[in-house]
Amino acid sequence: MNKYWSETIKGITPYVPGEQPRAGRLVKLNTNENPYPPSPEVLEAMKAAVTDKLRLYPDPNCSRLREAASRLYGIPAEQIFAGNGSDEILAFCFKAFFDPGDTILFPDITYNFYEVYADLFGVSYRTVPLTENFEVSASEFSSDNDGIILANPNAPTGKTLSLEDLETLIQSNRQAVVIIDEAYIDFGGESSIGLIPKYDNLLVIRTFSKSRSLAGLRIGLAMGNRSLIEALIRVRDCINCFTVDWIAQAGAIASLEDTGTFSHYIGRITATRGRMTEYLRDADFHVIDSSTNFLMMSHPFLRAKALYEALREKNIFVRYFPKPRIDNYLRVTIGTDEEMDIFYDAILDIVKNTH
Amino acid sequence: MNKYWSETIKGITPYVPGEQPRAGRLVKLNTNENPYPPSPEVLEAMKAAVTDKLRLYPDPNCSRLREAASRLYGIPAEQIFAGNGSDEILAFCFKAFFDPGDTILFPDITYNFYEVYADLFGVSYRTVPLTENFEVSASEFSSDNDGIILANPNAPTGKTLSLEDLETLIQSNRQAVVIIDEAYIDFGGESSIGLIPKYDNLLVIRTFSKSRSLAGLRIGLAMGNRSLIEALIRVRDCINCFTVDWIAQAGAIASLEDTGTFSHYIGRITATRGRMTEYLRDADFHVIDSSTNFLMMSHPFLRAKALYEALREKNIFVRYFPKPRIDNYLRVTIGTDEEMDIFYDAILDIVKNTH
Numbered sequence: 001m002n003k004y005w006s007e008t009i010k011g012i013t014p015y016v017p018g019e020q021p022r023a024g025r026l027v028k029l030n031t032n033e034n035p036y037p038p039s040p041e042v043l044e045a046m047k048a049a050v051t052d053k054l055r056l057y058p059d060p061n062c063s064r065l066r067e068a069a070s071r072l073y074g075i076p077a078e079q080i081f082a083g084n085g086s087d088e089i090l091a092f093c094f095k096a097f098f099d100p101g102d103t104i105l106f107p108d109i110t111y112n113f114y115e116v117y118a119d120l121f122g123v124s125y126r127t128v129p130l131t132e133n134f135e136v137s138a139s140e141f142s143s144d145n146d147g148i149i150l151a152n153p154n155a156p157t158g159k160t161l162s163l164e165d166l167e168t169l170i171q172s173n174r175q176a177v178v179i180i181d182e183a184y185i186d187f188g189g190e191s192s193i194g195l196i197p198k199y200d201n202l203l204v205i206r207t208f209s210k211s212r213s214l215a216g217l218r219i220g221l222a223m224g225n226r227s228l229i230e231a232l233i234r235v236r237d238c239i240n241c242f243t244v245d246w247i248a249q250a251g252a253i254a255s256l257e258d259t260g261t262f263s264h265y266i267g268r269i270t271a272t273r274g275r276m277t278e279y280l281r282d283a284d285f286h287v288i289d290s291s292t293n294f295l296m297m298s299h300p301f302l303r304a305k306a307l308y309e310a311l312r313e314k315n316i317f318v319r320y321f322p323k324p325r326i327d328n329y330l331r332v333t334i335g336t337d338e339e340m341d342i343f344y345d346a347i348l349d350i351v352k353n354t355h
Numbered sequence: 356m357n358k359y360w361s362e363t364i365k366g367i368t369p370y371v372p373g374e375q376p377r378a379g380r381l382v383k384l385n386t387n388e389n390p391y392p393p394s395p396e397v398l399e400a401m402k403a404a405v406t407d408k409l410r411l412y413p414d415p416n417c418s419r420l421r422e423a424a425s426r427l428y429g430i431p432a433e434q435i436f437a438g439n440g441s442d443e444i445l446a447f448c449f450k451a452f453f454d455p456g457d458t459i460l461f462p463d464i465t466y467n468f469y470e471v472y473a474d475l476f477g478v479s480y481r482t483v484p485l486t487e488n489f490e491v492s493a494s495e496f497s498s499d500n501d502g503i504i505l506a507n508p509n510a511p512t513g514k515t516l517s518l519e520d521l522e523t524l525i526q527s528n529r530q531a532v533v534i535i536d537e538a539y540i541d542f543g544g545e546s547s548i549g550l551i552p553k554y555d556n557l558l559v560i561r562t563f564s565k566s567r568s569l570a571g572l573r574i575g576l577a578m579g580n581r582s583l584i585e586a587l588i589r590v591r592d593c594i595n596c597f598t599v600d601w602i603a604q605a606g607a608i609a610s611l612e613d614t615g616t617f618s619h620y621i622g623r624i625t626a627t628r629g630r631m632t633e634y635l636r637d638a639d640f641h642v643i644d645s646s647t648n649f650l651m652m653s654h655p656f657l658r659a660k661a662l663y664e665a666l667r668e669k670n671i672f673v674r675y676f677p678k679p680r681i682d683n684y685l686r687v688t689i690g691t692d693e694e695m696d697i698f699y700d701a702i703l704d705i706v707k708n709t710h
Binding site: 003004005012014035037050087088099117216230233234238241247248 | 595
């Protein structure tokens with residue numbers, strides 16, 4: 001019963017986000033949320049923004065938020081764009097920089113949403129295989145293309161590309177926009193923000209959903225040459241001029257300003273990640289070195305799908321992707337130490353009982 | 356310097372929203388915001404939603420919000436879609452229901468954003484002229500088309516179409532989706548929500564930015580046949596699965612539940628509208644009967660553009676559209692009684708001093 005659907009929508013496979021189960025007691029390690037709360041200053045700033053002013057449209061350009069980002073990242077405010085989550089900004093990129101008939105490149109194993117955007121907006125894409133060790137081969141991206149999207153660190157592998165390799169890639173693709181999705185960069189790897197003044201074809205995307213504990217607030221940023229930012233503004237003003245509400249703007253500003261709490265929780269997550277990587281390897285799991293807030297792991301003989309289902313029965317949610325090359329891996333978000341201990345005990349228990 | 360822009364973005368003219376001036380003392384009657392604050396219960400609900408839970412992604416389907424809307428409007432929750440403002444939902448409609456090459460219809464004088472969406476998504480459109488008195492002629496919409504968008508009440512004219520005429524229009528266009536944009540319906544006119552069970556081609560759009568005093572929060576709803584709602588969900592899940600943040604969901608629920616404050620302020624606005632219409636007509640202005648929270652008005656010999664500029668010099672912001680047929684009208688949002696008195700005195704002063 002879809003006689004009124006557009007042809008695009010009839011044919012498309014939308015993105016499927018990780019489950020947001022509503023049950024009470026569960027360990028949720030499936031959508032790379034931060035196990036620690038937003039900083040108290042962020043919550044205070046949001047409460048303070050709940051005023052009668054909400055009757056007015058928000059600042060469409062998020063001026064104060066962009067100024068706060070400018071101070072933190074050392075990029076002029078005019079070179080920063082704020083949106084309703086980085087997913088929205090990525091979608092806007094497809095209308096801003098690519099036309100139907102264009103061919104863009106991204107790795108064969110990466111954030112699944114890139115191919116959905118391409119399908120929605122009729123942009124062709126070619127996937128570039130990661131190496132056997134799930135590394136991005138920068139040199140493979142220097143062929144003919146109309147754009148490149150790279151998640152760095154990559155998801156769901158958790159691996160990073162060096163800044164040197166990234167620069168070579170950007171340099172050898174001056175004909176096209178290179179979008180670096182730095183959703184996980186605060187957990188490891190080198191940011192390409194420092195390359196923005198040198199390359200007018202570089203756009204760096206950030207999200208507040210992972211390292212800043214604000215998935216529920218919906219904030220993302222794009223940084224790059226002013227002309228690229230202008231294109232994003234044009235797309236936004238053809239869809240919804242006011243994408244970021246007053247309260248989200250206030251919370252995002254406070255988040256950028258509270259560097260102390262931010263560093264503290266990043267430190268805890270990376271410490272837990274190190275400990276858990278070690279434990280799991282000691283228990284014979286293959287765990288990829290992670291620069292993110294998740295681990296990509298597999299077991300020498302138990303199938304990932306079986307592990308995923310067995311964990312789910314114990315109310316432990318992790319992510320499993322039934323996709324070529326990674327269908328024997330689990331992607332496990334780094335939770336609190338307590339959550340990770342529950343996960344660890346559970347998975348060891350499953351392994352033991354399957355022998 | 357737009358070598359990286361897509362062809363679509365190079366050629367397009369984005370929507371230009373009314374100014375959001377940041378100056379201190381001014382009378383802002385230019386973007387149809389509500390002069391009264393959101394209900395205290397709405398503010399309380401939002402503050403209560405500012406919690407550690409913000410580290411988690413919001414409910415993508417806004418289930419509780421849709422249930423609250425279901426209770427108020429008597430439409431099943433599965434037939435309701437929530438988005439980040441009605442503009443976003445309208446944009447989604449273009450991907451959901453129309454393909455490039457399709458031709459849709461809307462009036463020649465209506466919300467300017469409709470043609471921007473069409474241009475962005477490559478959908479053709481034909482405008483149907485309003486009558487000399489700025490009425491929608493429903494019968495003119497029964498020609499061959501792939502979709503219809505009608506604002507009811509219409510903006511910026513402020514006029515409504517009767518439910519009977521609307522039903523005839525929907526009935527004679529069963530081949531296509533008919534989108535009724537009811538942004539201003541709470542201020543007057545008959546809602547077409549009651550027709551939803553009868554017509555699977557009807558989609559009704561609502562916003563919280565006008566009657567609900569929540570322009571700064573960004574909430575819109577779409578209501579219609581389940582298949583139409585499913586198409587909108589598919590588009591959303593190809594762009595950004597989590598469009599409405601936790602705090603906005605909480606505020607929107609409280610707004611739908613507090614019918615008392617809502618009716619009280621609607622009553623005040625319509626009373627001010629009546630009084631001001633009378634005063635302005637007594638002062639020789641031509642004022643269209645309004646079913647909205649704005650007045651469309653012209654003066655017998657002073658040009659609207661000159662009035663607009665003279666008001667602006669007095670820090671009174673109204674809207675002027677340099678477009679055929681309406682370029683001698685001002686669109687003036689109904690503010691508080693105090694604001695309207697300032698506006699009234701100022702415009703009379705301008706008229707007097709121009710004699």
